[in-house]
Amino acid sequence: MDVTITPPSEPFPGTVHPTDGGGILLSTLDDVINWARSNSLWPLVFGTSCCAIEMMSTAAAKYDFSRFGFEVARATPRQADVIIIAGTIVNKMAPVLKRLFDQMPDPKYVIAMGACATSGGPFFYNTYSVVKGADHVIPVDVYVAGCPPRPEALLHALITLQEKIKSGYTRDQIRTEMKPDVK
Amino acid sequence: MSNEELISKLQELLPEATLQQGNDFVELTIDSQQLLPVLNLLKSSSDLSFNFLFCETCVDWKTHFTMVYHLDSTHYRHNVVIKTNLNRELPEIETACHLYRTAELHEREIFDLFGIKFLNHPHLRRILLTDEWVGYPLRKDYEDPINMIKL
Numbered sequence: 001m002d003v004t005i006t007p008p009s010e011p012f013p014g015t016v017h018p019t020d021g022g023g024i025l026l027s028t029l030d031d032v033i034n035w036a037r038s039n040s041l042w043p044l045v046f047g048t049s050c051c052a053i054e055m056m057s058t059a060a061a062k063y064d065f066s067r068f069g070f071e072v073a074r075a076t077p078r079q080a081d082v083i084i085i086a087g088t089i090v091n092k093m094a095p096v097l098k099r100l101f102d103q104m105p106d107p108k109y110v111i112a113m114g115a116c117a118t119s120g121g122p123f124f125y126n127t128y129s130v131v132k133g134a135d136h137v138i139p140v141d142v143y144v145a146g147c148p149p150r151p152e153a154l155l156h157a158l159i160t161l162q163e164k165i166k167s168g169y170t171r172d173q174i175r176t177e178m179k180p181d182v183k
Numbered sequence: 184m185s186n187e188e189l190i191s192k193l194q195e196l197l198p199e200a201t202l203q204q205g206n207d208f209v210e211l212t213i214d215s216q217q218l219l220p221v222l223n224l225l226k227s228s229s230d231l232s233f234n235f236l237f238c239e240t241c242v243d244w245k246t247h248f249t250m251v252y253h254l255d256s257t258h259y260r261h262n263v264v265i266k267t268n269l270n271r272e273l274p275e276i277e278t279a280c281h282l283y284r285t286a287e288l289h290e291r292e293i294f295d296l297f298g299i300k301f302l303n304h305p306h307l308r309r310i311l312l313t314d315e316w317v318g319y320p321l322r323k324d325y326e327d328p329i330n331m332i333k334l
Contacts (some may be wrong), residue, residue, distance in 0.1 A: 091330065125334040128320045147321045 013166070030168060037081075038165035039069040041109065041158075044080035044100065048087030050085050051114040051148040054109040058151040068158055077103040083160065084142075084154075088116040088123060089131040101138040109165070112140045115147040121149065184230075186263045192231070193263070197323040208259040208264045208325060209213060209251070215250070215267045219277050225263065226282055232256045233263060236283035237292065241297045243323045248274050248299065269299065 013035050014027025047055055065071065074080040077100045089097055100109070112134050115121025120132035134140060142163060144157040145183050164174070184192065186282040189209050190202050200221070201212040213221050238253035248269040255262050269276060278301040280286040291299045291310040298319035301307055309316060318325055 064201050128325070128330045132332070 005100045027069070031166075034166050037107065038162040040072075041070055041161070041165075042072040042074050042080050043070055044077055044083045044104070045073050045075045046083055046086065046100065048085075048089060048093060049116065052079050052150055053087035054148045055084055055113065055154060059153045063151040063155060065155060065158060068155070069160055070160065072080070074077075077101070078105065080104055081107070083138075083174060084111045084113050085117040085134045086113045086148075089134050089137065090129045091131060092129070094137045097134065098137050107165075109142075109161055110134075110138055110140045111142045111144065111154075112162060113144045113154060113157070114149055115145070118143045126132040129132050184259055189261055189263065193333075196228070197221065205264060208262045210264045210266060212266045212268075215276050216270055218267055218279070219282075221265065222252070222254075222279055222282050223312075225265075230259075232258045232259075233239055234258070234284050235281065236289075239293070239310055240281065241293045241299055241321075243297065243321065245323050247271050248257070248297065250273075250299070252279065252295075274298065275300045275302060276300050280304060300323065 010023075012027075013031035014025050017026055045130070047053075057063060059073065060072070070082075072182045077083075083101060083104065085097070094138060101110070110116050116123060116130070117134045117140075120127070120130050123130035124132055142157045142161050144153050146153050149157075167174075169177070186204060186209050187290070192203065193200070193209065195209060196214070197211070199214075203210045203212070203333055204275075208229075215325060225231050233254040233256050234257040235257050238251075239257045240251050242249040242251060248271060248321070250267050250269060252265040254260065254265065274297075276299060278286065278290055280290060280301075283305070287305065288305055288310070290299075291300050291307065294301060294304075294307050295309045295311050296319055308314070312320070318327070
């Protein structure tokens with residue numbers, strides 16, 4: 001699926017209908033809600049290995065994901081909207097991850113950051129303890145490649161997630177209705 | 184004490200042990216029955232004073248196991264490595280945790296992952312894996328058809 005990045009000239013969904021002394025904004029409520037939602041995603045403080053260092057770097061001054069509305073990292077799943085799985089998920093951690101995800105209020109989103117969270121990565125073969133991809137445990141919205149990914153890659157994933165939310169489709173709709181035709 | 188001085192000193196104290204200069208540390212190879220007397224000597228001798236066990240681990244060589252103890256002296260800042268080979272059929276060795284309390288934790292981990300039995304250990308049971316786990320994952324011949332994808 002192609003992801004279109006919304007140009008910054010359209011900061012708010014809708015059109016302005018000019019009238020005397022001002023204007024009327026025409027939009028749909030769903031679009032406005034999705035716009036608001038996508039611009040204040042609160043991530044859960046969750047990092048299981050070296051990807052977490054890159055995630056912290058993305059949060060710090062040089063990359064600063066607060067520019068996109070991700071700055072309010074919450075230490076409790078009950079106040080978080082998005083969980084960035086930054087690191088290896090082992091069999092012992094998997095039930096904890098599932099519980100954290102279940103405790104998050106809807107709508108909730110998941111980013112699998114790096115090779116370990118995507119597929120088990122370097123621990124795919126000959127390991128007794130590693131879950132081969134976090135999507136065995138919880139559904140994932142956006143995958144990021146890299147070991148670990150650079151902060152730019154994580155920022156791209158976060159913006160991709162915002163585009164996904166702004167598109168208005170649910171995870172299931174994207175999987176079924178927006179599936180590209182296989183020839 | 185420099186490594187050369189340490190080698191000559193240890194040679195004098197333990198004539199039957201094999202000594203060798205490794206990359207960083209002096210390596211002392213002993214018989215597994217001799218572990219406790221040797222550790223006791225190294226710890227109590229006033230000019231050696233190895234009072235800190237900073238690493239304890241095990242190596243699976245497929246034919247046998249090797250227990251490796253890294254000792255440090257916080258007074259003299261010199262180190263020594265003690266190696267001892269164990270039989271693969273009956274891997275048993277005396278615990279070091281009555282001399283070095285830190286060994287208690289290390290030995291539980293080694294028991295968990297290698298299945299070495301430490302005699303007279305106060306509570307030898309699994310520490311990282313679940314209690315019902317079958318097998319010892321860090322052994323070279325470990326098989327787990329459910330969780331492991333073989334290359």
